[in-house]
Amino acid sequence: MNAHTPLRIGSSYVAALRAKLPHAVLEERWQTDRQATITVKLEALPEAVRTLYYVHDGWFSTMAGNDERGLNGTYGLYYVLSMGGAEKCHMVIHAQVPEDKPEFPAVTPLVPAAVWYEREVRDMFGLEPVGLPDARRLVLPDDWPDGLYPLRKDSMDYRFRPAPTTDAENYPFINDAKQETTVVPLGPLHVTSDEPGHFRLFVDGEDIIDADYRMFYVHRGMEKLAETRMGYHDVTFLADRVCGICGYAHSVAYANSVENALGIVVPERGQAIRSILLETERLHSHLLNLGLACHFVGFDSGFMQFFRVREKTMMLAEMLTGHRKTYSMNLIGGVRRDILAEQKLTTLKTLGELRCEVRRLVDILLSTPNIGGRVTNVGRLDPKVARDHSPVGPVLRGSGFRRDTRADHPFAGYLSGATPINVQTGCDVLSRTLVRVSEVFDSMAIIENLLNDTPAGPILTEDFTYTPYKFALGFTEAPRGEDIHWSMLGDNQKLYRWRCRASTYNNWPVLRHMLRGNTVSDAPLIVASIDPCYSCTDRVTVVDVKKSTTKTVAYKEMERYCRERTSSPLK
Amino acid sequence: MLPDLPHLALAGFQATALLAAAPLVSGFARVMRAKMHNRQGPGLLQDYRDIVKLMQRQEVWPPDSGWVFKAMPMLVMAVLLVIATGTPIFTLAPPIHVMGDLVLSIYLYALARFFLSLSGIDSGSSFAGIGASRELTVGVLVEPTMLLSLFVAALLAGSTDEGAIATAIANGHMQSAGAAVLAGLAFAFGVYVELGKLPYDMAEAEQELQEGPLTEYSGPSLALLKWALALKQTLVVGWFVGLFLPFGASADLSIDGVFNGALAFALKALVIFAIVGVLSNAVARVRFRFTPRHSWAGVGVASLAFVFYLVGV
Known part of the structure; x- marks a missing residue:
């Protein structure tokens, strides 16, 4: 273009x-x-x-x-x-x-x-x-x-x-503590994380002096797989499977990278549908995280209620895509299914119900005794540390930075309107949670706007040819932050190289700084506040910390x- | 003085009945929890099934553990059964008189807590160790409240004998009604913390410590321990009811009287556990380092009860 x-x-x-x-x-x-x-x-x-x-x-x-x-x-x-x-x-x-x-x-x-x-x-x-x-x-x-x-x-x-x-x-875990510390291992398997990751907390009494961690226990070799045995179109479906929650964001990013490389112009209706589905995905992902935040502070009643409401978003996804996790909708050049008039009406109605229920639940959550004490000033991410390590998504926005891929680098259906960016300056678990709360409501508004003025027309273009060795970036704002893919096309109907980076990959390295100075009892909550996605990060391999100083x-x-x-x- | 046969029979009946009902109490808590979560949840008898199932499982000891770890479930259960023979729950007078002294009761609970914590440290697991130290800290924090409120009650009744206190309250023979009510409130707070329920379930916090001292237990030991903890919850509520809400408890040892007393206790316990169920599922876990702020409030109320006693309100 x-x-x-x-x-x-x-x-x-x-x-x-x-x-x-x-x-x-x-x-x-x-x-x-x-x-x-x-x-x-x-x-x-x-x-x-x-x-x-x-x-x-x-x-x-x-x-x-x-x-x-x-x-x-x-x-x-x-x-x-x-x-x-x-x-x-x-x-x-x-x-x-x-x-x-x-x-x-x-x-x-x-x-x-x-x-x-x-x-x-x-x-x-x-x-x-x-x-x-x-x-x-x-x-x-x-x-x-x-x-x-x-x-x-x-x-x-x-x-x-x-x-x-x-x-x-x-694997040597790094401990910078000056005094004697006890090692508290969290993982590789732990009750509070459903995926494997090994955290070593070095504690003095209940205080975390230092922490180190290792991921990549479930490395799936996806990049190698895509390069050696899958065709271009197959990779959009593989990219869905990068994550069990925010997989659709990956397939949009991948399709986007190939489209950018070849200069393919996706029809506007296809673009809008992609955005609608991305926001649906954000809804169920954020509601999941809000529920988990309740669980980690011991407020299981809140957890169950958020999951009850979240079910509506999953049913919405199923109606729109035929799959509860918005999978298998993308092709290079557009999407596979249109949104019909009847589905549009059902979506608008469901969103109306959701808005009331989420509003009520959020009010209950924020007025529950103890919640404030559990999340305020816990897990501070200093803006300076954030600037040095480039975290993404609500983790970054909770530390006061106005960055959101949807607004900074508009793509898909975000090209037309201004996307609101929610920022909180508390730098703590509460701020990150509040950012997610606001984004839930924004997502509903974005879906409604897009549904109401979806342009008519085709949803897919197949009017292009592949040129070997062209490369480009594709990006989306997943619920956890920016997903970015770098693809280079090959000369054999396969990718020459596919580099897929999930948002959580950028958020892990700052976690060490967030854990220091808190107590063991806050550790699972802090880890959950970056809404980690182990297997996305693990698509390839390894871990570290020990930088900025x-x-x-x-x-x-x-x-x-x-x-x-x-x-x-x-x- | 050795207790006579009817008193021994009552002690045996009370301990057995409470032991048998304990899994029902924890099962009821699970049912309440499920209702608050809008989910179906397990049945009322699930904890009996759990105990039977665990009893058939293999026992696994951590390699670093010693005899304290292995003996703890037995010891805790034994101590609690001793308490069950002494607390006046079905009757106004303690079944076994010498066991019904409140100083003795307080230290028997402390003994159970001591072994629970020791086993956590003995297990060699860092989660159990942190849970053990939390258990002791919580103990230190609630003990002043419980002691002070009980001493006010003892002063009001003129005796540290639990039977005398219960009788005095049941008959309204109190010099100071205000002091009695405040002491009851402070004691209720102490009992709530002793229940180990949210927001004060720090030692066993699942998400934080993987159930603390329970982490390393398995099979029959775990079954015994779960049973003992359920019995402890029943007992502390019985303690509170027996001392401060003794209405309906039997004044004599007649069979009818004891059964009516047991029935009255069951009804009171049902109401209390229903309230506890709502409370504990409507809050988040308190941050462990903020616990002293809460326990100081309890101490404050207990102290106020003492002041009320002094001025005779």
Whole structure:
């Protein structure tokens, strides 16, 4: 679509980069009007990301590694920044890592938000982030053989299961506490989490001094699967299954990424239907979280009542999509089912009932004795920590930042109207809960507006052809925050690379900061307040923490390495 | 002085009846809870079925545990049965006179709590350990309320014998009605905390501590422990009813009188547990570090009862 309107929103950032780092910018490519990929020299990578992040109000969205040896003899690294300044757009910093020297200067010491991504790319591609203090694996299990990098094109078949190399658990959990602490293990299986994640709380009495955690126990290898055996259209259905709650957001993000790459214009009615379903998904997801918040403070009556009301949203989803979880509705180019006039009326009626019931329940919840004491000032996410780590969704908005993909980077049915952004400044569990409460009501209003002025017309376009090696980003605002996918098409009716990042992936690293200084009894509540989605995060592998305050490798040393590219400080 | 045969028979009957009814009490709490949740829930007799089922299961001990851990369910059950023979519940006078002293009752409950906490520490589980320390802290926090309110009642009746207190209240022979009512209120608060129900179920908080001291128990031990905790709930309510609401309790040992007393207790307990059921399901769990604020209120009311006693209101 940029053929007709070469707006190129964000070109000022490219100009600023060229000015800041003369000669380092090698190439700029525009995927859409608001999406540019800027190739920089490898040694300029950390500084380029830092400049966009801190100087131009960029937020770390995702990073994709890509084995492009078959295309140009290098590994590609794509650092994606969502620009929150005057020109809202996505800037992708691309650097090429030579095949014979698989290492790159780590961005993490300058931008802490990159830490999980760089650990993951080391696990999956064997690219060493030089200067990254955390040497632990993130995604790969303890018993995975060294030197086997799953996402390299020549490493392994997707069905291959290497034999375990050790029986011992050798993952070191980090404890920065000064005094003696007791270890309280939460997980990998725990009554309050339905999915596996291992939290180690280091406590003194009841107070949490420090915490560390490990995820990726249920890594499903979806990216490898998509690249090796599924066609383009199959991946929309696979993407649904990334999450059991917010799967539809993933398939919209995936379809969106391919549509952006090929310049496909989805019919307006299809776009509106996507938004209606995304909001339906947000309704049932937020009501789930509100119920769980009650459960974790011991108010099970509230939990049951929220789930009773939530059932209506599930029935709504079933009526609109034929599936309680809004699955299997997307195709590249649009959606598979239209919303009929009768369904529209039923939806509007159900929303009316829902609004009354949720309003009543929320009033009951907020006036229940003790609730205030349980959630106020618990699990504080300091805005400074949030700025450094780029969390997303209600976690970020509960700390006072006005960021919402639906408003910042409009897509699907959000292109027309202004989407309200709900912000709370308390930084605690209460704020995050209140953000979700407001969003429930907003979602109902958005669905009503979209239903009332849905444009007529087709819901799907099939008027396009696939072009190999085109790539782009696709994004949605899932209930838990931004989901972002980076897809590159292949020449065999399959994807060359699919990088799928769930919102919770960006929210895990700040959790450690939220847990510190609270008590053991608040831990499950705090974990629940980021509304975590273990298996989404786990789609690939690994874990970490220990950033913002630590620089194990001196910055000077790294800078020297960036300049000279010799004698890596990690060897 | 050894108790005579009728008193022994009454003690045996009261302890057996309460033990048999205990799972009914916890089952009733579950039914109430389900009603408050708008769900079908288990039947009234579910806890009997649970106990039978657990009795048939294998017992698993944590490797780090010692004899305290293994003996605890037995010890707690034994202590509670001793209390059941001494508290005046069906009758105005304690079945076994020497066991019916309120100082003794208070310390028998403390003994049960002591072993419960010790087993939590002995289990080697960090959740059970935190639950144990919470159990002790809660004990320390509610004990002043219970002691003070009971002492006011004892002063009013002129004796620490529970039978004398019950008789005095039943006959309205109190120097100060205001003091008696306030002491009753403070004691009711203490009893509510002792019940271990929301918002004060800190030690066993499922979401926070995975049931605290109970975490590591399994099979027959768990069955015995659950049974004992249900018995404890029945007993503390019986304690409260016996001392401060003794109306309908039998004044003699006639068979009719005792049965009527048991029936009266059952009705009173039903009302109390229904109120408890509504209260405990309408609130969230209090944050553990805020518990002292609540218990100080209890101490305040008990102190006020003492002041009322002094000025004779």
